[in-house]
Amino acid sequence: LYSQTEVQVKNRESRLAGLVEKLRQDGHRITPQRLAILKLFAEDESHPSVEHVYQRVRLDYPTTSLATVYKTVLLLKEKGEILELGFAGASSRYDLKRPGPHPHLICVECHRIVDLDIGTFDDLPQSLAREYGYQIVNHRVDFYGVCPECQTRASK
Amino acid sequence: LYSQTEVQVKNRESRLAGLVEKLRQDGHRITPQRLAILKLFAEDESHPSVEHVYQRVRLDYPTTSLATVYKTVLLLKEKGEILELGFAGASSRYDLKRPGPHPHLICVECHRIVDLDIGTFDDLPQSLAREYGYQIVNHRVDFYGVCPECQTRASK
């Protein structure tokens, strides 16, 4: 049996390892920068932005450029291996851990994003498909609100 | 009794009239440009972008600038009178007719956006609020797929 932490580490490692293997198979090269970027995404629960990941990669690989992070994200998007959450007038946020659609809870104050553990909407799309004649490929469900911490902060 | 078309015209007019009155009350001025922009938004079912509205206002008011359309949209956002749908790497789309959150069906090919007439998710947010301690103010539900027309086009 594994502790919760051990399970998380295991999942994280297999996600990273699997991704690296898949990229290699597709003829891509695993450079130190790219590996560092993938590792950060794989470890980060916070749905980070490109800028955020860039700042952290720099700590280990100071010469890494922002363009490289963007190019890596583009590659991951093309492979369907990362979920992008786009917003009006703000940078996109990414989820490498769960690339499939799932609902999010987004704080309108601090912009924290957390996954929502409620049943997925996967059956709903199929009934829609029939009704409207659309071939559904994806969906997005976000709830916007003020997180507990920001509520406390605001009431001071 | 009214025909469906008459009802639509009525709703459209009252939406526009109500909006104009509200803006006046809040000390804003109704310039010809602004009125034309509001009218286009009020008549447009397609969730238009700023650029799209701009192109159409130009037909009647050729000197109208893109900046003015953006400023009008900003004003409407501040008043909570327009719904903004933001996307990664594309311009936002707007809904003046139904400023409250409601689900959309979005074609990934032609980017057409249609309202989805299914029951709202208004009760779900409240249960989430309790569970996570968030104060929900808004939500977004999008389904992405290929619309019937684009499916036909693709299969040719």
Add this chain to the structure above:
DNA sequence: TTAGGTGCAAATCATTTGCAATCTC
């Protein structure tokens, strides 16, 4: 060896802003 990848700087795209001239109320 040789594609593929990197990093810089410049380009692009959507959106915002500063400000003088111009209107609405």
Add this chain to the structure above:
DNA sequence: GAGATTGCAAATGATTTGCACCTAA
């Protein structure tokens, strides 16, 4: 007439691109 609005052009911010150099396989 006062203050809000307009339109231009320049600024901003996120993301992409071109290209000479580098490096993983």
